[in-house]
Amino acid sequence: MSVRWGIGWTEGGTVAGTVTDGRVERGNQTRRLVLGRTMAIASVEGLEGLSIGRIAGELGLSKSGVFALFGSKEELQLATVRAARAVYVDRVVRPAEEAPPGLARVRRLCEAYLAYSRDRVFPGGCFFTAVSAEFSARHGAVRDAVAAARTEWIAYVRGLIDEARRAGEVPGDLDAAQLTFELVAMLEMANSDSALHGDDTSYDRAQAAITARLSAASSR
Incomplete structure (x- = not known):
């Protein structure tokens, strides 16, 4: 049984069937x-580009109202990571789970990642590639959340x-760790090239390289 990367988890939602009053809704x-906006900003400017005052101003909300929801910049950053993770599960992981176990599922996962990046689900490309680079040499709760998400993905x-x-x-x-490294590297290279240079041919190159690598790895 493979690791199931958070299927069904959502950020900021309510439990199905739970009755809520108007204020809660x-x-x-x-x-x-708020989280829709913070994810978009962080994918371009990083999580350090977030602040309660900025988000309140951009969305026409009261600063006190946004503060009541999140309490601090760090919690806003952590909530943004959790929300981005839920989007990632929905756009990348869930499509793979619809394929049968085996190489078909691996291929579908790679295709879903490339589509997620190409379609600019987040305007800066892959959210986690961006914030992983931003927090790679830092310490603290936000760095730990980003690192945990990446560890879980790998x-x-x-x-x-x-x-x-x-x-x-x-x-x-088969050296599964090596193959994992190579596939993730190809996906992230395509995302980074497209985000930096605006050249979407990187997705086609990545798809061709992944297809060749999985074909070489196949025992059939």
């Missing part, structure tokens, strides 16, 4: 509005490759 709507990719091995679609002696 308005608070949830405001929270979703483990998920590795888990899908292990599934393919158990299904007999790749050799038993």
Whole structure:
């Protein structure tokens, strides 16, 4: 069984079937509005570009109202990471889960990532690639949240490759950690090239490289 990367988790939502009063629902709507904006900003400017005052001003909200929802800049940053993770699950992980276990699921995951980046779900490209670079040499709760999300993502990719091995679609002696590294590197290179240079041919190159690498890894 592969690692299931947070299927069903959402940020700032309510439990299905829970009855909420108007104030709670308005608070949830405001929270979703704020996090939609903070994710977009952070994907371009980084998480340090966020502040309660800035977000309140841009969205026409009261600073005290936004503060009541998040309490501090750090909590706003952490909530943004959690919200981006939920989007990532929905746009990248969930499509892969719809494919059968094995290399088909690995291929679908890579295709979903490239589509997520190409479609600019976040205006700066992959949210986690951007904030991982920003916090790679820092310390603290936000860095830990970013690092945990990346560790979980790598483990998920590795888990899908292990599934393919158990299904007999790749050799038993395949170095799954190495293949995981190569696939993630290709995906992130395509994202970075497109974001920096505006050249979407990187997605086609990445797709061709991934197809060739998975074909070489296949035992069939």
